[in-house]
């Protein structure tokens with residue numbers, strides 16, 4: 402999909418603030434600093450609409466991006482960041498949980514993992530959690546630009562095994578830096594959110 406119009410509708414911390422338009426939604430989850438906001442920017446061809454940072458913990462709210470008045474991308478705070486205080490972590494967890502488990506418009510979740518490392522215990526928990534609630538998941542192994550081509554098959558194996566990836570879920574190797582994998586992510590998004598449009 403070629404995105405012409407996209408804007409941040411709201412940075413929400415409570416359900417009452419979620420948009421009421423009823424468009425399908427896709428959420429982006431993953432460890433802090435894994436590259437969620439960067440993936441989002443790459444998908445919509447904007448350099449920095451979603452704020453990114455080399456310091457983990459940048460995204461602290463549920464950020465709803467209206468894409469072409471057709472769907473929302475929801476940028477979710479990262480998990481597994483040790484420097485976030487315990488009480489803040491509990492707050493984030495409750496907010497994310499409420500959203501993932503009760504949002505009717507949520508069609509699927511893009512879960513990011515770092516292509517350079519085995520999925521962490523937090524990654525595994527998150528994947529199991531999403532599967533428990535029967536949410537379709539696209540696993541994106543990102544920062545693939547930091548891995549040599551020769552190792553790509555090994556990355557696929559490592560991620561599939563680490564998460565015990567379900568047959569029905571897909572895996573895409575991705576780089577926000579080079580754009581590799583972008584079309585494959587869009588294909589999944591369009592199919593999952595049931596939206597049309599040319600790329």
Ligand SMILES: Nc1nc2c(ncn2[C@@H]2O[C@H](COP(=O)(O)OP(=O)(O)OP(=O)(O)O)[C@@H](O)[C@H]2O)c(=O)[nH]1
Pocket residue numbers: 431432433434435436437438439440452453454455456457458459460461478479480543544545546547575576577578579
């Ligand atoms: N080389 C490379 N760097 C990346 C890629 N994606 C993200 N980064 C870098 O990783 C850092 C974190 O990226 P963000 O997109 O802010 O990560 P995030 O998951 O949104 O982080 P939080 O909002 O803190 O949870 C930034 O310095 C990005 O430039 C990628 O595909 N390749």
Ligand SMILES: [Mg+2]
Pocket residue numbers: 437438439452453459460476
């Ligand atoms: Mg972010």
